[in-house]
Amino acid sequence: MPSYAEIAAIRLGFGLSPRLTSPADPAGMAASVAGSVRIGQGAVTLDRVRAWQDRGLDLGAAGRTGDPAARERDVAYRRRLGGIYRATIQNRFARAVDDPSGFGERLVWFWADHFTVTGGTVYWNLMTDAFVQDAIRPHLNGRFADMMLAAETHPAMVRYLDQDRSVGPNSARARRNPDKPLGLNENLAREMIELHSLGVGADYSQQDVTQLAELLTGLAYHPRQTGIFRPVQAEPGAETVLGASYGGGRASLDDIRGVIADLARHPATARHIARKMAVHFVADDPPQPLVDRLAAVFVDTGGDLGAMNLTLAQAPELQQQFRQKMRQPFDFLVAAMRSLGIDGLRVRAMKPPQVQRLLLQPMTAMGQAWGSPLGPDGWPEEQAAWASPQGLAMRITWALSAPSLLADPLPDARTLLRTALGDTASEALSWAVPRAEARPRAWP
Amino acid sequence: MLSRRLFLKSTALIGCSAAAHPLLSSATFAAAPGDNRLVVIILRGAMDGLDAFQPYGDRALGGLRRTLSLGPDHGATDLDGFFALHPALSELLPLWQAGQLTFAPAVSTPYRDKRSHFDGQNMLEAGTGTDLDLDAQQDGWLNRLLQAMPGQASETAYSVGVSQMRILQGQAPAKSWTPKAEMDLSPQAQQLLTRIYHDDPLFRDASTQAMEIVASLSPDLATGKPGQDHLEIARFAADRLNGQTRIASFSIGGWDTHAGQAGSLPRMLGRLADTILTLKADLGANWDRTTVMAMTEFGRTVRENGSAGTDHGTGGTLLVAGGAVRGGRAMGDWPGLAEGDLYDGRDLMPLRDIRAYAAWAMHAKFGVSRATLEGSVFPGLDMGSDPGMTA
Known part of the structure; x- marks a missing residue:
């Protein structure tokens, strides 16, 4: 009979490691999340990205004047920042590899995916990492409403969902520029309701989306302007979203705070978030009683994510629905490195070509290009999306060849079976592993 | 089926079970998708078309560029008295002479002004206009083509x-594979794996398919040499196209030549030429029924910049090759490089939507109707007149 520690580490974390001891009870599991709230020294945050962008604006402008030396300075600067971005990716891997329970880092991935943002340029790639530090980590054990507010008003989100292009049709800015095609962009408003809070099946109308879009006007970011709100492009007047009225006075961020607080505690949001957590951690088609329990806790606690984490950690469904989820490629690579006894130090010390060859290219070929989900709904959950022939072949190819470049000496296959799966190994696997030939080979 | 939102709606209408396997009914296997083949190569990073096919007959060119696009006096091959082929593409000259190579020198997607690689490539692969939100466009035009093609199976597109x-992403099943997934299993390992996966239909089917793909490959497909990925990919694509596959798509990155273009672009053009010639060699007789389109997200500035490179522009070049092509001539008009001819005073003026060429190729080769092409594959596109690109 597998222990709680084994089950929880595999289902809520990234699996076992010979180096680490996972908590033996639900309270310990939930408490372990605190380790992921901590933001390390030198972590990328909005302030730093803002400063980089500020300097980058000057360097970029100088580089475009035609002076080759200025251009070279701009290129070198962006190359240096590219190195910092790569280090943030290694850091994400390293923290997951070192997290004793893995639960906290899994939650970081879950919430960063719930509030999906992507970058593009090196500055905005860095901003997506700042987003994790600024909007996700601080709230892993906090209130959903606070995480939602931090996420929706973060520059990474404001840009990703085009909020910075949304201008109130009757705002001061639109009235001053009658010749320019300034107007509403509904992208953030719609996803805020449909993906981030109530869910697509909930009871809301296009009118709610349009009204919310009007309410959100004013949210905008520029590295050389402080804050995230520009009254000059806010639509004047009050707006009605889901029956409640917001604003009407002098436009300010407080109106937006108000609507986010209400969306975050809506009963439909409780059901949406509860189901999404159950799908991510337990089964693609999760047992309804678990969803109901999670939703009830969300409602009763006013969206206390620490209480949600504890409810998940206590769920008997973790055991009952064992092997109902397929690890996503990031989870697969982390789990593999953990089982081989590799530590975060080793991951952080990897040289750029090795990061590409052993982690990022394989992850892409497995279907999960780093930081590039196709849309604001993030990575797919269902097993079928990941168990493609190519995806599976890449996992097998990786497992055959990458470990010998990561761990020296390689563990005996039978020992590895023990350390990776403990008492949870299936009969078929326990039968097959001792019969395997030892044949490590070079990663292409 | 264009945006994530429309997709959600349409799945709701079809119902989940039908949506999960929309093309797996036995009837769909009855008709073969025909014998013609289409290869779409995405050149990521924005290829400088003015250097690949140099309009040396335009008198303004010399004043715009100092070290690039130097024309026939500096090693390029004259094609028609106006355009000259970059020396690094000279291996393709026999194709041009045989009428199997053509290009459209001034095309673009509807994307304008922001000149971001990211958005530009998304729009090129989504194949839509500017009225839809880019991030919401999750399916690509090759997938929508599949949905409109008669008699297609999951092997049809790779x-x-x-x-x-993204170009092949969407509802219609399509395969993807990388020659990097060698999955070099011993017979014993294969047996053990089969046994482990036996009771899990998903893993069993996926691994069976993967083993079939690997087993069907020519043994020397993977070179294992650095810098040869494009050849591995071309060989694999040809291998599939010689079988059931009719549409293949892949990308070649590295075209973003902001500095020292005279050093970096020849390497990329050489790769492109080698890719096309590898396809031709490995396709054998099937080359005669093949159309290869190499597309890039946008062109580059007409002026050389201060670092002997070029920056992001607008109008760019489409390259088309294949035995099914009516080549040996440039397609479409030339906008000119004089000050007043340029887009925004800096870029080549695009004269035609790149999607029109793709649409005409699909119309000719897969018999897809103009209404479908203008309505769902490239919504809102006006195909215009037939450029007579294919034989």
Whole structure:
């Protein structure tokens, strides 16, 4: 009979490691999340990205004047920042590899995916990492409403969902520029309701989306302007979203705070978030009683994510629905490195070509290009999306060849079976592993 | 089926079970998708078309560029008295002479003004206009073509390589594979794996398919040499196209030549030429029924910049090759490089939507109706007149 520690580490974390001891009870599991709230020294945050962008604006402008030396300075600067971005990716891997329970880092991935943002340029790639530090980590054990507010008003989100292009049709800015095609962009408003809070099946109308879009006007970011709100492009007047009225006075961020607080505690949001957590951690088609329990806790606690984490950690469904989820490629690579006894130090010390060859290219070929989900709904959950022939072949190819470049000496296959799966190994696997030939080979 | 939102709606209408396997009914296998083949290569990073096919007959060119696009006096091959082929593409000259190579020198997607690689490639692969939100466009035009093609099966289309190909993403099943997934299993390992996966239909089917793909490959497909990925990909694509596959898509990155272009672009053009010639060699007789289109997200500035490179522009070049092509001439008009001819005073003026060429190729080769092409594959596109690109 597998222990709680084994089950929880595999289902809520990234699996076992010979180096680490996972908590033996639900309270310990939930408490372990605190380790992921901590933001390390030198972590990328909005302030730093803002400063980089500020300097980058000057360097970029100088580089475009035609002076080759200025251009070279701009290129070198962006190359240096590219190195910092790569280090943030290694850091994400390293923290997951070192997290004793893995639960906290899994939650970081879950919430960063719930509030999906992507970058593009090196500055905005860095901003997506700042987003994790600024909007996700601080709230892993906090209130959903606070995480939602931090996420929706973060520059990474404001840009990703085009909020910075949304201008109130009757705002001061639109009235001053009658010749320019300034107007509403509904992208953030719609996803805020449909993906981030109530869910697509909930009871809301296009009118709610349009009204919310009007309410959100004013949210905008520029590295050389402080804050995230520009009254000059806010639509004047009050707006009605889901029956409640917001604003009407002098436009300010407080109106937006108000609507986010209400969306975050809506009963439909409780059901949406509860189901999404159950799908991510337990089964693609999760047992309804678990969803109901999670939703009830969300409602009763006013969206206390620490209480949600504890409810998940206590769920008997973790055991009952064992092997109902397929690890996503990031989870697969982390789990593999953990089982081989590799530590975060080793991951952080990897040289750029090795990061590409052993982690990022394989992850892409497995279907999960780093930081590039196709849309604001993030990575797919269902097993079928990941168990493609190519995806599976890449996992097998990786497992055959990458470990010998990561761990020296390689563990005996039978020992590895023990350390990776403990008492949870299936009969078929326990039968097959001792019969395997030892044949490590070079990663292409 | 264009945006994530419309997709959600349409799945709701079809119902889940039908949506999960929309093309797996036995009837769909009855008709073969025909014998013609289409290869779409995405050149990521924006290829400088003015250097690949140099309009040396335009008198303004010399004043715009100092070290680039130097024309026939500096090693390029004259094609028609106006355009000259970059020396690094000279291996393709026999194709031009045989009428199997053509290009459209001034095309673009509807994307304008922001000149971001990211958005530009998304729009090129989504194949839509500017009225839809880019991030919401999750399916690509090759997938929508599949949905409109008669008699297609899951083998019909392949995306090849590790790069994510949005162009083939969508509801219609398509295969993807990278020659990097060698999955070099011993017979014993294969047996053990089969046994482990036996009771899990998902893993069993996926691994069976993967083993079939690997087993069907020519043994020397993977070179294992650095810098040869494009050849591995071309060989694999040809291998599939010689079988059931009719559409293949992959990308070649590295075209963003902001500095020292005279050093970096020849390497990329050489790769492109080698890719096309590898396809031709490996396709054998099937080359005669093949159309290869190499597309890039936008062109580059007409002026050389201060670092002997070029920056992001607008109008760019489409390259088309294949035995099914009516080549040996440039397609479409030339906008001119004089000050007043340029887009925004800096870029080549695009004269035609790049999607029109793709649409005419699909119309000719897969018999897809103009209404479908203008309505769902490239919504809102006006195909215009037939450029007579294919034989």
